[in-house]
Amino acid sequence: MNREVRVRFAPSPTGPLHIGGVRTALYNYLFARRNNGKMILRIEDTDSQRFVPGAEDYIIESLKWCGIEIDEGVGVGGPHAPYRQSERREIYLKYAKQLIDAGWAYYAFDTPEELDTLRKEAEAEGKTFAYNFEVREKLPTSLSLSAQEVEERIARGEQWVVRFKIPKDEVVAMDDLIRGHVEVNTSTLDDKVLYKSVDALPTYHLANIVDDHLMEVSHVIRGEEWLPSLPLHYLLYRAFGWDDTRPQFAHLPLLLKPTGGGKLSKRDGDKMGFPVFPLFWQSPTTGETSRGYREDGYLAEAFINMLALLGWNPGTEQEIFSMQELIDAFSLERVSKAGARFQPDKAKWFNAQYFHRMTAEELAPISQSVLRAHGIECSDELAGRAANIMKERVTLTTELWDLISFFFVAPNEYDEKLVKKQWKGENPKMLAEFKELLLSIEDFSKENTESVVKAWIEEKGFSLGQVMNTLRLALVGAGKGPGMFDVTEFIGKEECAKRIDNLIKSVTPLE
RNA sequence: GGCCCAUUCGUCUAUCGGUUAGGACGCAAGAUUUUCAUUCUUGAAAGAGCAGUUCGACUCUGCUAUGGGCUGCCA
Numbered sequence: 209m210n211r212e213v214r215v216r217f218a219p220s221p222t223g224p225l226h227i228g229g230v231r232t233a234l235y236n237y238l239f240a241r242r243n244n245g246k247m248i249l250r251i252e253d254t255d256s257q258r259f260v261p262g263a264e265d266y267i268i269e270s271l272k273w274c275g276i277e278i279d280e281g282v283g284v285g286g287p288h289a290p291y292r293q294s295e296r297r298e299i300y301l302k303y304a305k306q307l308i309d310a311g312w313a314y315y316a317f318d319t320p321e322e323l324d325t326l327r328k329e330a331e332a333e334g335k336t337f338a339y340n341f342e343v344r345e346k347l348p349t350s351l352s353l354s355a356q357e358v359e360e361r362i363a364r365g366e367q368w369v370v371r372f373k374i375p376k377d378e379v380v381a382m383d384d385l386i387r388g389h390v391e392v393n394t395s396t397l398d399d400k401v402l403y404k405s406v407d408a409l410p411t412y413h414l415a416n417i418v419d420d421h422l423m424e425v426s427h428v429i430r431g432e433e434w435l436p437s438l439p440l441h442y443l444l445y446r447a448f449g450w451d452d453t454r455p456q457f458a459h460l461p462l463l464l465k466p467t468g469g470g471k472l473s474k475r476d477g478d479k480m481g482f483p484v485f486p487l488f489w490q491s492p493t494t495g496e497t498s499r500g501y502r503e504d505g506y507l508a509e510a511f512i513n514m515l516a517l518l519g520w521n522p523g524t525e526q527e528i529f530s531m532q533e534l535i536d537a538f539s540l541e542r543v544s545k546a547g548a549r550f551q552p553d554k555a556k557w558f559n560a561q562y563f564h565r566m567t568a569e570e571l572a573p574i575s576q577s578v579l580r581a582h583g584i585e586c587s588d589e590l591a592g593r594a595a596n597i598m599k600e601r602v603t604l605t606t607e608l609w610d611l612i613s614f615f616f617v618a619p620n621e622y623d624e625k626l627v628k629k630q631w632k633g634e635n636p637k638m639l640a641e642f643k644e645l646l647l648s649i650e651d652f653s654k655e656n657t658e659s660v661v662k663a664w665i666e667e668k669g670f671s672l673g674q675v676m677n678t679l680r681l682a683l684v685g686a687g688k689g690p691g692m693f694d695v696t697e698f699i700g701k702e703e704c705a706k707r708i709d710n711l712i713k714s715v716t717p718l719e
Numbered sequence: 720g721g722c723c724c725a726u727u728c729g730u731c732u733a734u735c736g737g738u739u740a741g742g743a744c745g746c747a748a749g750a751u752u753u754u755c756a757u758u759c760u761u762g763a764a765a766g767a768g769c770a771g772u773u774c775g776a777c778u779c780u781g782c783u784a785u786g787g788g789c790u791g792c793c794a
Contacts, residue, residue, distance in 0.1 A: 220794045255793055320792060327791095336721065336790070369792050387724070396722050404792040412794050436723055436789040459724085462787070466730080470787075517743090521732060525742050544732075546725050547787060554731070554744050564757080600757045611756095626754080676753030688755040 211426045211453075213245025216281070217271075218416070218430075220252040221263035224489035224498060225270050227550070228431065228463040228472055231515045235460060236429045237276045238516070238538040248423060249281030251292045254415050256407045261492050264292075270486040273508050275531050288423045293415050300410035303418050303448070304370045304403040308350070312447040313402060315350040315358055316371045338398040341376045370403040372413075372440065372447075380439040385427075385458035385540045392439045400440055413437060417444045420455055429458045429540070432547070433471075458540050461519050462547040472550050474498065482552035486511070505604030506555070510562040514555045519548045528561060560603045568596035578608045584616045594698065597690050615698050618707050619685025622715060626687045630678045631711075632718040638670060639678050643708045646701060654697040661693075682711040 217233040219225055225233075240247040249271070251264055268283050280286030290296055307313035316339075318326075323339075330337035345351050349371070350358045362368060378394040402414040410418070420428060438457060445454040463472045466480060477484035477499060487500035501511050513529050521544070522529075522537040529537065563571075572592030579591055594612040595602075601611055622631075642664075649660050665675050676692050683695050683704060696704050 218794090222794070252794065258793065316792090318792090323792085334720070338721090338790080367792085371792095390723075392723070398790080401792050406792065409792095411792070416794090431788095432724070433788055433794090438723095461725080464787080468730095468786075518731070523733070525733085527743060548732090549730060551730055551744070557744060560757095598756090601755070671753090673753050680754060684754085686754085690755090692753065 212424075213240060213243040214248060214424055214426045215240045215245060215429055216248035216250050216420070216423065216425050217276075218250040218252050218419075219267050220255060220258075220412075221260060221267065222255065222258040223260050223263055223474075223491075224485045224487070225263075225267045226472065226474065226484050227486065227501075227515060230270065230274060230276075230486050231463060231518065232429065232431055232460060233271060233276050234274070234512060234515055235520070235538075235540075235543070238535055239427065239429060239540065240279075241535040242538050245426070246279040247277065248286070248288075248425070249278040249283065249291065250419060250423070251282045251294075252412065252415065253292060253294045254409045254411060256409060266487065266489060273486060273502055274512050275508060293419065294409070296415075296419070297408055297410075299422070300403060300414055300418060301408070304410065304414060307372070307402070307447055308370060310447065311373070313370050313372050314344065315362070315368045316344075316399075316401075317348040317353075317361055317366055317368050319367065339371065340374060340398045341395070344371070344373070344399055368405045369401045370414075371399040372402050372444065374399055374440070374443065380442050382438055382442055382457070384435075384438070385456055386461075386543050386545060387435070387459060390435075390438070394439065394443070397439055400437075413440055413444065417441055417448070417450075421445075421448070421450050421453065424453075425455045427458065428455045429460065432459045432462050435459045458543070461544055463518065464547045464549045466550050466552060468549055480552065482555070501555075505606035505608075506559050507562050507605070510559040511555070513562075514558040518550065519544055528558075528565070556603050563599045563602040566596075566599060568592035571595035571599060574605055575608065575612065578605065578612075579616065582609055582613070586616065597694050597698070614684045614689060614695070618703070618710060619683075621685060622681060622711065623686040626677070626681050627715060628718065630674075630681050631715055635674065635678045636712060636717040638668075638675065639682060639708055640712060642675065642679065643705050646696070646704050646708075649701070652697060652701050654693045657696055658693045679708075682708045 215236045217236050219229055219233075237247050239245070249268075251267075253259055253264075264282065268278075271278065278284050280288070281291040285291075304313065308315070323337075327337040339347075351373075353361070374397045375394050380392050380394060382390045382392070384390060400413055401411050403410045409415075419425075438459070441457075442454070445451055464470065465472050465476050466482075472484060474484060483499040483501050483504050485498050485500045486502060488503040489498045489500065490496070502508070509530065512531065513527075513534075516529065516534050516538075517527065520538070520542055523542055526533075526537075568589075569592055572588040572595070575591040575595035576588060579586060594615040595608065597615075598608075598611045602608055645661070645664055646657075649657055651657075661675075662672070665672060677687070679692050680687065680689065680695075683692070683699070689695065699707075
């Protein structure tokens with residue numbers, strides 16, 4: 209079978225896309241690129257009740273930020289447009305009717321309230337109500353009612369749904385690319401709703417199968433929560449006569465809460481202090497906000513790298529992967545079967561690793577945006593250089609300002625501990641002398657300054673730490689930062705002198 | 720409750736019948752260092768349990784336990 213690889217990511221716009229969804233999209237994308245296939249984005253907005261305005265744009269922006277490119281679908285178009293299911297409504301009714309005509313489905317007229325009562329009754333007896341072969345001929349369906357009555361009810365405007373007629377006591381044998389062979393007896397299944405007249409929209413099951421078929425999808429890669437409906441989907445392909453082009457399925461392990469105990473959910477982020485969404489989100493209805501990886505200071509590449517390794521591994525000890533490297537290494541065979549707990553600490557570690565590996569040029573734009581946000585105007589070169597000096601201490605971009613601000617702004621207050629430790633004894637006098645030394649240096653490069661200063665320290669009989677830490681107090685204002693000669697070179701001779709004067713002027717030495 | 724899926728260090732994972740069960744995060748100790756970091760070295764840390772198959776099981780089978788998913792006119 210040499211079918212073109214075509215995969216789809218098919219989210220439903222009921223809110224922001226969470227990181228489990230991002231990972232599903234990522235695996236689809238990696239698989240498509242690895243196999244020279246196409247990546248489709250389909251929006252499954254068949255639930256008119258839960259539709260959230262803005263969610264679709266959020267999904268598209270998230271994928272874009274992550275570097276997951278869409279070849280075909282909402283936002284880009286393609287040969288099977290439209291790709292939004294709400295714009296394909298007339299297609300589904302036709303297929304639902306085809307199933308009824310072929311005896312694979314039937315009309316059901318139960319109201320939601322009636323079904324609710326049936327479920328409650330069953331529950332009271334300690335049983336679970338199932339709409340299946342045992343009840344479908346006793347309830348108001350086209351299997352129990354006369355053809356005439358069915359027609360009349362529909363003509364009268366009564367609400368109806370189309371249900372799939374699950375065959376009795378049959379074994380459905382399925383193959384999953386990740387889980388292997390799975391068999392289920394149809395008698396444990398129930399007659400799922402395929403189409404509802406209330407909003408003239410199909411449910412997931414119908415729309416999904418019809419669209420995957422029409423869009424010539426070759427591989428369905430989705431979350432494990434869909435595994436229980438796989439038999440239904442197999443049966444639907446058979447009922448439509450599409451067995452020969454049925455896509456291959458791969459059910460991904462779930463992303464679990466860091467503490468274990470369930471699927472990762474929206475609330476976990478707030479509770480445990482990490483984002484569960486790629487981007488910041490504000491609910492248009494409640495105004496409630498949720499943090500995002502982008503706004504929290506994560507790099508898209510690191511975020512993707514971290515996500516890729518949650519449930520998949522290359523079988524080597526490599527951990528840092530560019531998108532292209534992920535594409536080259538990815539295979540569904542190496543996706544693990546068990547759910548993976550999400551680990552916020554590891555996400556941070558990946559982000560720090562990416563910062564460490566960046567060049568000054570790569571850091572420049574990030575640094576610039578941080579500096580501009582604080583009203584600093586400087587060249588890209590300078591911005592990049594500052595960040596490059598400090599990159600080994602950066603975990604999140606949101607920390608960058610605190611790390612590099614002293615390059616651009618003189619300290620306006622001094623760390624108390626450091627003052628106590630250094631601003632005493634002979635140090636104030638030593639620093640004044642030191643200033644004169646700096647002013648006398650012609651070549652203020654890092655290397656030259658260092659050799660001149662070290663010679664001076666030796667000549668005067670000071671200790672290196674004593675001088676450097678006192679200087680640090682003057683130039684940085686705190687016991688942190690890079691080597692002092694990085695600082696002197698960066699801020700320049702005049703600024704060094706100014707900052708030393710400022711310390712001498714504004715802080716009275718102890719003792 | 721029913722159906723389905725899963726189960727190696729605290730966490731993410733390697734191992735596709737024969738290994739001193741490897742790596743990473745985190746943790747601890749040490750080294751380096753002008754501060755803070757970084758980096759490096761070292762350490763503690765695992766095959767859920769019970770049967771079976773086999774010369775030999777982490778690896779195969781069964782049962783049990785535990786975890787998870789589904790059980791909507793939601794996806």
